[in-house]
Amino acid sequence: MVLQAAKAPNIRYKESVHTLFTDVIIAMVPLLAMAYFYYGPRTVVLALTAAVLCFGLDLLCRRLAHTKIMLNDFSAVITGIAIVMVLPVTVPFYVVVTACSFAMLIAKHPFGGLGANIFNPACAGVAFVTVCWPKAVFGFPKPFDDIPVFFTEGLTLVQSPASVLKVHGEPSGDLLLMLLGNYSGAMGTTAILVIVSCLAFLLFRRTITWHIPVTVLGSAALMALLFPRVQLNIWSGAVFELLAGCLVFGAVFLANDPVTSPSLPAAKLLFGAGIGVLTMLLRHFGGFEEGFVFAVLMMNTLSYALDRLALWARYDLLLDGARLRRIQALPGALSRRASKGRGNSKQLVITVEKTARGKKEKTAAQVRASGPSQGSSAKKEGAEDGR
Amino acid sequence: MAAGWLSGENLYQAKEPAFSREQKQFLNPKTLYLPDYNETGAPPSKALTADAVLLGRYELYYPRLACESFMRFSLKPGSSEEPETQEIALPRKRHKKRGKRLLTHTEETLEPLRLELEQLIEAARRADIVDETDARPLCDKLQMLYEGAYTVLVCDAVDEQPYVSSNINTLLQHGAEVLGALKMVALARGIDTYFALCYADIDDAETVIPHRMYEIPVRRIYGRYPVRDRVKKALSKYGRGYIIGAQALLHLWRAVSAGREQNTAIVTVAGDCVGNPCNVEVRVGTPAREVLEFCGLIKNPARVVMGGSMRGVSIVDLDLPVLYTTRAVLAFSKPIQNPVLSCILCGRCVESCPRKLAPNYLYKFMQTNNTAALTKLQVEKCIECGVCSYVCPANLELTHAIKKAKHLVRGGVE
Numbered sequence: 001m002v003l004q005a006a007k008a009p010n011i012r013y014k015e016s017v018h019t020l021f022t023d024v025i026i027a028m029v030p031l032l033a034m035a036y037f038y039y040g041p042r043t044v045v046l047a048l049t050a051a052v053l054c055f056g057l058d059l060l061c062r063r064l065a066h067t068k069i070m071l072n073d074f075s076a077v078i079t080g081i082a083i084v085m086v087l088p089v090t091v092p093f094y095v096v097v098t099a100c101s102f103a104m105l106i107a108k109h110p111f112g113g114l115g116a117n118i119f120n121p122a123c124a125g126v127a128f129v130t131v132c133w134p135k136a137v138f139g140f141p142k143p144f145d146d147i148p149v150f151f152t153e154g155l156t157l158v159q160s161p162a163s164v165l166k167v168h169g170e171p172s173g174d175l176l177l178m179l180l181g182n183y184s185g186a187m188g189t190t191a192i193l194v195i196v197s198c199l200a201f202l203l204f205r206r207t208i209t210w211h212i213p214v215t216v217l218g219s220a221a222l223m224a225l226l227f228p229r230v231q232l233n234i235w236s237g238a239v240f241e242l243l244a245g246c247l248v249f250g251a252v253f254l255a256n257d258p259v260t261s262p263s264l265p266a267a268k269l270l271f272g273a274g275i276g277v278l279t280m281l282l283r284h285f286g287g288f289e290e291g292f293v294f295a296v297l298m299m300n301t302l303s304y305a306l307d308r309l310a311l312w313a314r315y316d317l318l319l320d321g322a323r324l325r326r327i328q329a330l331p332g333a334l335s336r337r338a339s340k341g342r343g344n345s346k347q348l349v350i351t352v353e354k355t356a357r358g359k360k361e362k363t364a365a366q367v368r369a370s371g372p373s374q375g376s377s378a379k380k381e382g383a384e385d386g387r
Numbered sequence: 388m389a390a391g392w393l394s395g396e397n398l399y400q401a402k403e404p405a406f407s408r409e410q411k412q413f414l415n416p417k418t419l420y421l422p423d424y425n426e427t428g429a430p431p432s433k434a435l436t437a438d439a440v441l442l443g444r445y446e447l448y449y450p451r452l453a454c455e456s457f458m459r460f461s462l463k464p465g466s467s468e469e470p471e472t473q474e475i476a477l478p479r480k481r482h483k484k485r486g487k488r489l490l491t492h493t494e495e496t497l498e499p500l501r502l503e504l505e506q507l508i509e510a511a512r513r514a515d516i517v518d519e520t521d522a523r524p525l526c527d528k529l530q531m532l533y534e535g536a537y538t539v540l541v542c543d544a545v546d547e548q549p550y551v552s553s554n555i556n557t558l559l560q561h562g563a564e565v566l567g568a569l570k571m572v573a574l575a576r577g578i579d580t581y582f583a584l585c586y587a588d589i590d591d592a593e594t595v596i597p598h599r600m601y602e603i604p605v606r607r608i609y610g611r612y613p614v615r616d617r618v619k620k621a622l623s624k625y626g627r628g629y630i631i632g633a634q635a636l637l638h639l640w641r642a643v644s645a646g647r648e649q650n651t652a653i654v655t656v657a658g659d660c661v662g663n664p665c666n667v668e669v670r671v672g673t674p675a676r677e678v679l680e681f682c683g684l685i686k687n688p689a690r691v692v693m694g695g696s697m698r699g700v701s702i703v704d705l706d707l708p709v710l711y712t713t714r715a716v717l718a719f720s721k722p723i724q725n726p727v728l729s730c731i732l733c734g735r736c737v738e739s740c741p742r743k744l745a746p747n748y749l750y751k752f753m754q755t756n757n758t759a760a761l762t763k764l765q766v767e768k769c770i771e772c773g774v775c776s777y778v779c780p781a782n783l784e785l786t787h788a789i790k791k792a793k794h795l796v797r798g799g800v801e
Contacts, residue, residue, distance in 0.1 A: 263734030
């Protein structure tokens with residue numbers, strides 16, 4: 001019988017990195033189902049293409065880097081599906097292939113693969129194809145159109161609410177339809193209610209924390225309230241900004257990538273707030289109608305710095321017990337010093353220092369004699385009061 | 388950041404069925420292995436070796452124990468029987484016909500002997516009692532209690548680690564002895580407030596822990612796993628507290644009432660390989676093999692753990708003995724997987740660390756031996772509770788790395 005010399009602790013949490021990634025894939029399946037419902041089988045073909053391509057490229061890169069090949073590491077599959085989700089269903093296959101290749105071959109593996117990449121691979125891939133083929137990326141079909149699986153030329157493409165907002169117009173359409181995703185937009189980013197339920201699932205499974213989604217959406221909403229692009233009533237700007245584009249989808253699936261986001265809670269809050277603000281700035285002043293992926297990439301560069309900032313705040317700036325007690329004791333210490341200043345104890349100390357040794361003892365003796373006498377007189381007074 | 392009660396981890400306690408079962412005794416092992424402390428000048432105490440014959444010396448590697456030389460003893464025939472004891476009459480439980488009832492909300496008051504604290508200290512010294520919670524001799528602890536200005540006396544039955552229930556089981560099974568000794572010490576020292584403390588969140592318990600036993604309150608400590616860190620804070624609302632382990636109190640009672648010396652320890656034998664999990668009172672020095680055989684193995688274990696499931700050590704040699712501070716002997720059939728992937732910076736360890744450290748960064752800086760950064764990130768504050776390794780989805784050995792980092796920061800060679 002050979003016993004394992006394992007290190008403590010001797011029991012482990014039953015979940016692992018694999019379950020973490022599988023949870024995200026499970027959360028993306030309902031979104032894919034909604035896309036299938038609105039746009040037909042081409043969505044599934046695109047998603048499968050991207051997932052298989054990313055997985056294969058991931059294995060290839062691991063092989064080239066001579067690292068251990070894990071067939072149950074599904075992080076690349078998430079990247080593939082996320083890339084397809086933020087693109088329209090009519091996007092040509094070569095765009096998807098380019099995005100996936102860029103994500104795996106340039107954004108992820110040259111930096112060291114899983115756990116060491118600086119930029120979110122999915123965001124990097126989408127950003128690359130956005131810059132290369134903006135018309136293909138921002139031309140959306142209407143839901144329930146007959147979209148063929150392979151040749152999509154000649155379809156009527158319409159503008160999304162995000163591009164209407166870009167020219168300060170009011171997006172047409174019912175708010176309920178927008179929540180359900182029944183408007184022209186990217187494949188997986190329109191069904192807001194489904195995305196929110198996916199968020200609840202991921203929070204419940206502890207795959208992600210609340211910090212990044214809440215701060216991304218909160219800061220974006222705040223920016224939209226302060227600087228609205230469309231003003232029907234006071235809330236309309238914020239509501240349309242949140243529902244249009246891939247803000248909610250990105251806040252749940254893209255910004256929460258554990259590798260490229262900070263790991264300390266305070267840093268996560270700053271990271272999310274930065275993404276929200278940068279997205280709104282890019283929507284206002286950027287060249288494209290949607291700048292979420294660029295905002296994520298920009299904040300990815302800062303994630304380690306934000307972690308260091310949070311650690312600095314935790315250990316050097318924030319009030320640990322001793323410092324808090326010192327600050328709480330400050331008013332008392334100041335008042336004591338003030339009362340000391342009023343009496344002549346300070347002067348007495350100075351005289352003690354200045355006088356010769358023999359006199360020093362004398363003054364010290366005087367102090368000793370005077371101390372108890374004052375105390376006893378106070379006691380006497382108290383006793384007299386009592387009588 | 389995270390408040391104290393939010394950090395840590397909810398662990399499934401898995402204390403049943405050992406928690407509710409009656410304690411057993413296994414006092415006659417074939418052999419005893421006792422660490423040979425000759426190098427440091429303290430041989431194994433006479434209480435342990437009085438009825439044993441030295442067979443030889445062996446080199447065994449016991450993790451976390453400085454001594455590697457063990458003495459092997461065999462017990463003299465006929466010496467293993469229980470010594471004749473003249474125990475002081477304790478209040479009997481009423482429902483004797485139905486068998487031993489564990490869950491009596493006992494109303495009787497204990498009337499222990501009125502002894503001076505010096506007599507108790509002398510009794511503890513004669514009986515060689517060691518407190519199982521902090522491995523200090525009980526006579527030293529009582530001396531400290533005698534000298535310090537303590538206002539609260541606490542019997543420690545906090546078994547917060549999963550599978551371990553040796554102290555709370557001792558409190559429930561030997562309530563009269565444990566609480567009698569507690570009251571005896573409290574009366575001798577003149578302390579009015581004394582109670583037993585147990586862990587509240589035993590989620591699979593079939594036995595309800597009573598709130599009062601023999602008129603002495605049994606208080607609970609709530610919260611997620613590393614609660615031992617917060618015991619002092621929890622006691623501060625009652626006054627300045629002093630904690631003595633339940634097993635040490637049991638042995639003190641036996642020493643005072645019957646003059647018995649401590650040569651046993653109570654351990655929980657559990658795990659998925661053990662056929663009959665229960666709490667067993669065994670001789671100190673009994674090898675793990677005999678303890679496991681006593682309870683029955685139903686599978687071949689892949690890991691055997693001495694000590695708690697979170698902080699204990701995995702042993703590779705089944706001859707390693709139960710010592711005073713061993714609280715459990717656990718046998719598991721599944722090995723722990725190696726690290727599956729690299730750290731993905733998910734931050735779960737940061738969330739659950741009870742001391743607000745950043746274990747993922749400590750691990751990273753430990754790999755590069757960056758002592759300055761380790762000091763800056765306050766690696767010294769780690770209490771080695773093991774929560775970070777427990778939650779890590781990549782199965783990294785964070786706790787082990789941080790232990791090494793602490794050693795490195797203190798100036799030791801790795």
